[in-house]
Amino acid sequence: MKNTRTLPDIVDHYAEPFVALADTIWAMPEICYTEHRSAAEHEAMARAGGFRVTTGLAGIPTALMAEAGEGGPVIAILGEYDALPGLSQEAGVAQYRPVEAGGHGHGCGHNLLGSAALLAATAVKQWLEEQGLPGRVRYYGCPAEEGGAAKTFMVRAGAFDDVDIALCWHPHCFTEVTPPHSLANTRMDFSFTGRASHAAAFPHLGRSALDAVELMSVGVNYMREHMPSDARIHYAVLDTGGVAPNVVQAHARVRYSIRATDLPGMVELVERVKKVAEGAALMTETRVEASIVSAVSNLLGNTPLETAMNDVLTKLGGVSFDDEDRAFAAAIRKSLSDNDIASAFKGVGLERNDDVLFEGVVPQASPRQLMMGSTDVGDVSWAVPTVQAHAALFAIGTPFHSWQLVAQGKSPAAHKGMVFVAKAMAMVAERALSEPALITAAKQDLDRRRGGHAYQCPMPPDVAPPLTMSLK
Numbered sequence: 001m002k003n004t005r006t007l008p009d010i011v012d013h014y015a016e017p018f019v020a021l022a023d024t025i026w027a028m029p030e031i032c033y034t035e036h037r038s039a040a041e042h043e044a045m046a047r048a049g050g051f052r053v054t055t056g057l058a059g060i061p062t063a064l065m066a067e068a069g070e071g072g073p074v075i076a077i078l079g080e081y082d083a084l085p086g087l088s089q090e091a092g093v094a095q096y097r098p099v100e101a102g103g104h105g106h107g108c109g110h111n112l113l114g115s116a117a118l119l120a121a122t123a124v125k126q127w128l129e130e131q132g133l134p135g136r137v138r139y140y141g142c143p144a145e146e147g148g149a150a151k152t153f154m155v156r157a158g159a160f161d162d163v164d165i166a167l168c169w170h171p172h173c174f175t176e177v178t179p180p181h182s183l184a185n186t187r188m189d190f191s192f193t194g195r196a197s198h199a200a201a202f203p204h205l206g207r208s209a210l211d212a213v214e215l216m217s218v219g220v221n222y223m224r225e226h227m228p229s230d231a232r233i234h235y236a237v238l239d240t241g242g243v244a245p246n247v248v249q250a251h252a253r254v255r256y257s258i259r260a261t262d263l264p265g266m267v268e269l270v271e272r273v274k275k276v277a278e279g280a281a282l283m284t285e286t287r288v289e290a291s292i293v294s295a296v297s298n299l300l301g302n303t304p305l306e307t308a309m310n311d312v313l314t315k316l317g318g319v320s321f322d323d324e325d326r327a328f329a330a331a332i333r334k335s336l337s338d339n340d341i342a343s344a345f346k347g348v349g350l351e352r353n354d355d356v357l358f359e360g361v362v363p364q365a366s367p368r369q370l371m372m373g374s375t376d377v378g379d380v381s382w383a384v385p386t387v388q389a390h391a392a393l394f395a396i397g398t399p400f401h402s403w404q405l406v407a408q409g410k411s412p413a414a415h416k417g418m419v420f421v422a423k424a425m426a427m428v429a430e431r432a433l434s435e436p437a438l439i440t441a442a443k444q445d446l447d448r449r450r451g452g453h454a455y456q457c458p459m460p461p462d463v464a465p466p467l468t469m470s471l472k
Helices: 007-026 036-048 110-131 150-156 209-226 263-284 303-316 323-333 338-347 377-383 403-407 412-434 436-449
Strands: 052-055 064-070 074-080 135-142 165-172 184-193 232-239 251-260 287-296 386-392
Touching (some): 007 110, 036 064, 036 110, 036 135, 074 110, 150 287, 165 377, 184 263, 209 232, 209 263, 303 386, 303 412, 303 436, 377 386, 412 436
Parallel strands (some): 165 386
Antiparallel strands (some): 052 064, 064 135, 232 251
16 A cells, blocks of 8 residues: 655655755855855765765766656756855844854855755655655755756756656745746956056056946946846956056956846847957957856746746745744844845735735746846756755845845745745645646647747857856
């Protein structure tokens, strides 16, 4: 007789060590491509759980895949564990208090993201064994989501070639099916080379690379009036060429992030920015070299999987919190602005109320604002039918990439949210493994959205994973 445990029961049974894993990752924040300890913790947990583990995917030391099961469909559950620079913060404290001045912090909740994904995969593994069914579940440990585009390199290397569907989630203030909208994005470095000279005695002999960086900024700013309003361009000066004002700077480097709603629009915008850089070099009689650091595609939705995820979230009914959870969330809310709170409700199309934590499920028909950020999940969604969920873990209005989010990363509310969403992902995997028609419909929907075209990686084939980008 088959074991009759449900997947939510199995998730609850295994939850405790994965909550501990999330807290362990929170305490060792590692940024883009440096997540060696975090990846090792996930690898050790997967091996202890009986998964077959492959490391070094796509030539990335901190990328891994853990598989269980035999034959049947392949279900991928995606996890992340990278942190952000400069967001160090004590846990459980509702005021700014860094653990380490200038240190890193999990300001996007990826400590929870990877742990919940591995918990879901573990539950599906156990369910397959108890049911005696064919099928494989894979946990993909994906580093460097914050600007490093690791999943893009992984897709390009074929890591998802035999996957049937992919599931993912992200910590949030609300529980919902994630709206499938993001911006395609290219990060590029523009390195200018000029000629050094004494800025007072021989200024006419110098050619300033720093002037070129500044002129490029002016040119791009003028270009903003003449590009689509839903495109985005940002920049950071990585190298000013020195700190001495009496030296004409012979070298300087600036990094641009160029975003558009789709790949063709992004490619067009990249070419325009490159022309501005060439113009700045021409005006300053310097040389410029452009190099792509990373690139990601825009997200593609998948209606059958989104419907399945919404059904599961609705059945589960949202995350339940207690009075202590609400008390800490209320303390966090005191540090937020009125605009933070209003924007959060507006972003999911809900009327503002006095709730500090969200305990329901946002209706799919709610008039949400489109997400104007970028994610390398986009590339997975072009290659494999993909669905994502948001789960409520944080005080409503908490900005992503903030100390307030880091402060909540080990809270009981966050733990409840990650266990909840692990159940949701596991239950969607169960449906896919039990109902072949769902996988067929998801693949047909992906083909329709791609217009019959195969996935085209936005990353040039000669660009390798920028393993040292966080050190530059």
